[in-house]
Amino acid sequence: MNFKQLEAFYWLSQIQNYRQTAQRLGLTQPAVSARIQSLETDLGKTLIDRNAPAFRLTDQGMEVADFALQFLNLRETMNTRLLDKHKQRLTIGLAGMAALTWGPILLQRLRDELPEITLDVYSSSDLQLARFIDAGTLDLAFTAGGDRVPEAAFTTRFDVGWVARPDLVQGVVQPLTPEALRNLPLVLYPKTSPMWNPVAEVIDEMRSQPAARHYGNSLSTMYDMLRRGYGASALALAGVEQELADGRLVQLEVTDKIPPLDLACTYANRARRKQVKLVLELARDSAQAWCRDHPRYTSYIEGN
Incomplete structure (x- = not known):
């Protein structure tokens, strides 16, 4: 198994077309096919379901695609750190709400106060960020x-509430019980999200589902689905603060509330302690500034 095989397989898993993947990599289509087949031979696993009517990965293929992405990210990180002699680069992983709220403040402060540091941001689920940490x-x-x-003993706390477009809940009696929520079309987190269990437990999602269920693969997608009327959802209210204020969305009264979402620093590279400390201090200031300017649905908590 080699990196070129993994690179070809990753891009094929994303593009789902051999010809376009070949164009992306500057290869011929037979060369891409050969790399995929040799990877399958080396692993002893079938990665692509060739009997499916459309392009589809096998279960093993989906796992290998995740690992291939980690290899690509690790190579990119190594190259940028070794080749960029004039600027220091750090890579930060931000769960969705951090990226959508105080993340932009952090980037601007770095540009203004620490121009010698370039910060690369990865925004993803806790599960994917854990994989990136493991991959270095x-x-x-x-x-x-x-x-x-x-x-980095500080926490950003985001209030979580049920939200929907007004037309979706017109005439619905409030406060809504878990059973009443179950009867609404819902936009839900993927099961890999830390918010899946709190929401699923309230609505007892393991039972039969009487209304439509929609799933977003990212927090920003879920917010957009909510705005477009796919269903009601339990989300951090800070993400729709403006829509709640102007009435485009409404917060639902419910009998069973969802606990707030707490985000904190859970990994710091000790091998780069000096640079990491500088970014952490700016992250602390950025989170505090966001919460100060948006006190309705967010709180800054000093200490663990």
Whole structure:
């Protein structure tokens, strides 16, 4: 197994077309096919379901695609750190709400106060960020789960509530019980999200589902689906603060509330302690500034 095989397989898994993948990599279509087949031979696994009517990975193929992405990210991180002699690069992983709220403040402060540092941002689920940490891709990570880093002892707390477009719940009696929520079309987190269990337990999602269920593969997608009327959803309210204020969305009164979402630093690369410390201090200031300017649905908590 070699890197070229993994690179070809990863891009094929994303593009799902041999010809376009070949164009992306500057190869011929037979060369891409040969790399995929040799990877399958080396692994002793079938990665592509060739009997499916359309392009589809096998279960083993989906796992290998995840690992291939980690290899690609690790190579990119290594290259940028070794080749860029004039600027220091750090890579930070941000769970969705951090990326959508105080993340832009952090980037601007770095540009203004630490121009010698370039910060690359990976925004993803806790599960994917954990994989990036294991692969050595990240220098910092802010997630909802995991042990807190002692030197970054602060938490950003996001209030979570049920939200929908007004037309979706017109005439619905409130407060809504879990059973009443179950009867609405819902936009739900993927099962890999730390918010899946709290929401699923409230609505008892393991039972039969009387209304439509929609799933977003990212937090920003879920917010957009909510705005477009796919269904009601339990989300951090800070992400739709403006829509709630102007009435495009409404917060639902419910009998069973969802606990808030707490995000904190759960990984720091000790091998790059000096640079990481500088970014952590700016992250602390950025989170505090966001919460100060948006106190209705967010809180800054000093300490673990």
